[in-house]
Every structure is written in structure tokens, then in C-alpha cells.
Amino acid sequence: MMRIALILLVLLPPFAEAAGLDRLKAFLDGTKSGRAEFVQIVASKSGRKPQNAAGSMMFSRPGKFRWTYDKPYYQLIVGDGERLWVYDRDLNQVSVKKLAAALGSSPAALLAGDNALEKNFDLKEGGTADGIEWVDAQPKNQDAGFQFLRIGFFGDTMRAMELTDNFGQVTTIAFEKFERNPQISASQFRFTPPPGADVLGE
Numbered sequence: 571m572m573r574i575a576l577i578l579l580v581l582l583p584p585f586a587e588a589a590g591l592d593r594l595k596a597f598l599d600g601t602k603s604g605r606a607e608f609v610q611i612v613a614s615k616s617g618r619k620p621q622n623a624a625g626s627m628m629f630s631r632p633g634k635f636r637w638t639y640d641k642p643y644y645q646l647i648v649g650d651g652e653r654l655w656v657y658d659r660d661l662n663q664v665s666v667k668k669l670a671a672a673l674g675s676s677p678a679a680l681l682a683g684d685n686a687l688e689k690n691f692d693l694k695e696g697g698t699a700d701g702i703e704w705v706d707a708q709p710k711n712q713d714a715g716f717q718f719l720r721i722g723f724f725g726d727t728m729r730a731m732e733l734t735d736n737f738g739q740v741t742t743i744a745f746e747k748f749e750r751n752p753q754i755s756a757s758q759f760r761f762t763p764p765p766g767a768d769v770l771g772e
Contacts, residue, residue, distance in 0.1 A: 590697075600751075603629060604728075605749045606627055607624070608626065610623040622642070634649055648760070655761040663767060664770070689710075690711065691708060692710060693705060727748050730742065
């Protein structure tokens with residue numbers, strides 16, 4: 571469910587070869603929680619009109635996160651450390667499954683996971699464009715549900731993620747107002763299905 575990041579590829583000059591990987595390692599080592607607004611664009615391989623969405627996200631590692639889509643329709647995704655909850659307000663429907671099945675080699679593992687990136691992804695430098703330094707991440711698990719993931723940094727801040735799924739669809743998420751290590755109430759990572767909602771799954 572996690573849909574994810576951003577734009578062009580230009581090779582880094584030789585003196586900056588390790589920049590993207592260094593940024594990623596420093597970000598993961600030094601970031602225990604985060605909060606940001608985001609704009610998401612989903613572009614299909616068929617050339618259909620891109621789908622746009624916007625919302626906010628927060629996470630507290632390990633394993634807790636909250637993604638809220640406000641536009642074009644409301645959807646809430648919560649990882650409480652044990653389960654993954656997805657609430658679609660228009661359908662009044664909740665789906666739930668074990669969080670371990672949703673993390674592992676998924677994009678959510680990069681933000682809310684336990685730092686074991688090399689275990690789940692093949693990582694390499696992705697070049698730089700418009701001041702953003704990129705890391706390319708390929709999942710080692712063929713059942714990950716996507717083919718390729720790119721993570722973009724500007725300085726020590728994560729600015730974008732770009733996800734290519736198994737159907738060639740590209741999801742780009744640009745982060746804005748990214749806060750590192752804010753104090754976030756534990757209640758933000760708890761979810762109780764609304765009265766009358768259909769609950770599907772475990």
C-alpha cells in the first residue's frame with residue numbers, strides 16, 4: 571500500500587560517487603521518527619493521465635507509521651508495530667494484516683524498518699539531478715510487489731521516493747516540510763475500526 575518517489579537520472583561526478591549511499595545511511599542511523607507532507611503522482615505505462623494525490627505521513631521506528639491521503643479521497647494507512655491497517659472512508663472498509671508481511675522488502679521498511687537494508691535490497695548510487703542525490707534499491711525478494719525503488723536526498727533530508735511496480739507503473743512521492751526526530755504521540759500509531767466498518771483480513 572505504501573505508494574512511492576521523483577524524476578531524472580544524471581550520473582554523479584567521480585568525486586561524489588558515494589554521496590547518495592552515505593546520505594541514506596546517515597539518514598537511517600540518525601532518524602528515529604519523522605513527519606512530512608507529500609504530493610504523489612502515479613503514472614501508468616499506458617500513458618493514461620497521471621493520478622495525483624496529497625496528504626501527510628509520520629513514522630516512528632521500528633515498525634510504526636501513519637500515512638493519510640487527504641486528496642482526491644481520504645484513506646488512512648497505519649502500522650502499529652504488529653499490524654497494518656488500511657481504512658477507506660468512502661467504502662467504510664478496513665483491511666488488516668500482519669505488519670511483518672507488509673514490511674520486509676517493501677518501501678515502508680526504508681522509513682519504519684530496522685535498518686537491515688542490505689538484507690532486503692541491493693543498493694547502489696543513483697546519480698544526481700536538480701541537487702537531489704539518489705539511491706537505487708532493488709528488492710532481493712521477487713515477491714516484493716515492485717521492481718525498483720529510488721530514494722532522493724537533498725542534504726540530510728529525504729525529499730523523494732520513486733517506485734516502479736511490476737506493471738511498469740511509476741509512483742513518485744515528493745516530501746515537503748520534512749521534520750526529523752519530532753516528538754509524536756503514540757496514539758497516532760494506534761487504529762480502532764470505526765463503528766459499522768467492514769473489517770477484512772486477520
